[in-house]
Amino acid sequence: MLKFWYKEFPQYPPDHADYWRVRLIEHTLLLTTVYFLVLSLINLFDFQDIKYAILDASGFIISLGIYAGFRITGHVNIAAWALTLLVTALLLLFVVSAGGYSHSLYWATLVPPIAFFLLGPHWGAVISAVVFTVCVALVYEQVQQQQEVTFGLGALYNVVEVSIAHILLFRFYEGTRTLAYQQLAAQNVKIQNLAERDKLTGLYNREKLDLKLEEMLSTILDTERAVTVMILDIDHFKLVNDSYGHLVGDKVLTGLAEQLRKKMRSGDLLARWGGEEFVVVLSNTTLDAGILQAERLRAFVAEQEIEGKFLTISLGLAQNQLGDTAETLLDRADKALYQAKSQGRNRVVA
Numbered sequence: 001m002l003k004f005w006y007k008e009f010p011q012y013p014p015d016h017a018d019y020w021r022v023r024l025i026e027h028t029l030l031l032t033t034v035y036f037l038v039l040s041l042i043n044l045f046d047f048q049d050i051k052y053a054i055l056d057a058s059g060f061i062i063s064l065g066i067y068a069g070f071r072i073t074g075h076v077n078i079a080a081w082a083l084t085l086l087v088t089a090l091l092l093l094f095v096v097s098a099g100g101y102s103h104s105l106y107w108a109t110l111v112p113p114i115a116f117f118l119l120g121p122h123w124g125a126v127i128s129a130v131v132f133t134v135c136v137a138l139v140y141e142q143v144q145q146q147q148e149v150t151f152g153l154g155a156l157y158n159v160v161e162v163s164i165a166h167i168l169l170f171r172f173y174e175g176t177r178t179l180a181y182q183q184l185a186a187q188n189v190k191i192q193n194l195a196e197r198d199k200l201t202g203l204y205n206r207e208k209l210d211l212k213l214e215e216m217l218s219t220i221l222d223t224e225r226a227v228t229v230m231i232l233d234i235d236h237f238k239l240v241n242d243s244y245g246h247l248v249g250d251k252v253l254t255g256l257a258e259q260l261r262k263k264m265r266s267g268d269l270l271a272r273w274g275g276e277e278f279v280v281v282l283s284n285t286t287l288d289a290g291i292l293q294a295e296r297l298r299a300f301v302a303e304q305e306i307e308g309k310f311l312t313i314s315l316g317l318a319q320n321q322l323g324d325t326a327e328t329l330l331d332r333a334d335k336a337l338y339q340a341k342s343q344g345r346n347r348v349v350a
């Protein structure tokens with residue numbers, strides 16, 4: 001039943017500005033429809049009050065009408081206005097005809113949440129101010145009349161019914177707010193990943209690597225703390241693409257990225273620098289220690305079967321010097337890589 005009531009509108013996908021307002025309209029309409037029906041039955045059978053029973057029955061019918069119209073047209077603004085005006089008009093009618101007695105004024109407190117949630121801060125404030133002005137006028141009249149007030153069962157019903165409506169409204173509103181926030185947070189993570197991760201391997205991309213390396217270098221004020229970068233490049237990778245196709249080439253790149261990830265220490269950075277080139281930033285590592293690690297990595301990769309193939313890699317290393325930027329450091333490592341390639345590949349040059 002609830003699933004049927006909450007219709008998904010393709011024109012309002014989850015990232016649409018009105019997605020949650022649509023939910024709010026459907027929810028409030030469900031609330032008003034059920035409420036007006038129940039109230040008209042209570043007034044008819046419990047209080048035998050035809051006048052209020054008819055008032056609530058018309059609220060029930062109009063709520064259903066707005067809901068049907070909204071389902072067919074999907075027009076958010078019209079539905080939000082129609083619903084707010086319906087609730088406001090009927091509540092005012094009830095409060096005024098009850099003269100503000102028997103805690104009927106309590107019903108007016110339902111107007112602000114509905115008007116603010118559905119119409120926003122401007123119209124929410126205007127409509128609430130109108131309704132509360134009427135309430136103040138009614139109380140003023142009561143004060144003038146100085147009548148003795150007696151409370152019947154109706155007063156109790158008024159307080160209980162309004163309290164339940166408030167809990168249901170705010171419970172739903174807080175639920176949508178939390179969901180909307182979670183949705184936004186998930187989208188932010190997605191966007192951040194798109195901005196800083198390589199799509200194929202999931203490793204940091206070149207831009208993120210530059211930023212991180214720059215950050216790392218800027219915190220090193222003397223050369224005591226060493227940072228060594230290595231650029232590694234798959235040997236004859238073009239042959240893989242040419243012989244087995246680009247898709248297999250992609251799988252090899254992903255497979256190699258996976259193997260490299262396994263070998264990283266915490267604090268090291270791993271990024272895809274370009275086509276078949278990867279960069280590893282070794283924090284707190286001198287060039288000599290870096291060469292040892294690079295040799296281990298080279299031997300390790302040569303032993304791995306990736307997509308049914310054995311590959312070799314060439315590595316170029318450089319250690320930071322005073323005044324280095326990410327660009328100058330990577331440039332020295334790249335030159336070393338070039339030498340490793342020209343000296344026959346499958347080797348480490350620093």
Ligand SMILES: Nc1nc2c(ncn2[C@@H]2O[C@H](COP(=O)(O)OP(=O)(O)OP(=O)(O)O)[C@@H](O)[C@H]2O)c(=O)[nH]1
Nearest residue numbers: 233234235236237238239241246249250275276341
């Ligand atoms: N499958 C795949 N191939 C890529 C990607 N990016 C770059 N390449 C390929 O990587 C290959 C790089 O070729 P080269 O620069 O000649 O290098 P190489 O064949 O590895 O030779 P050396 O580096 O000199 O040993 C080219 O065939 C590119 O098309 C990618 O994302 N996926």
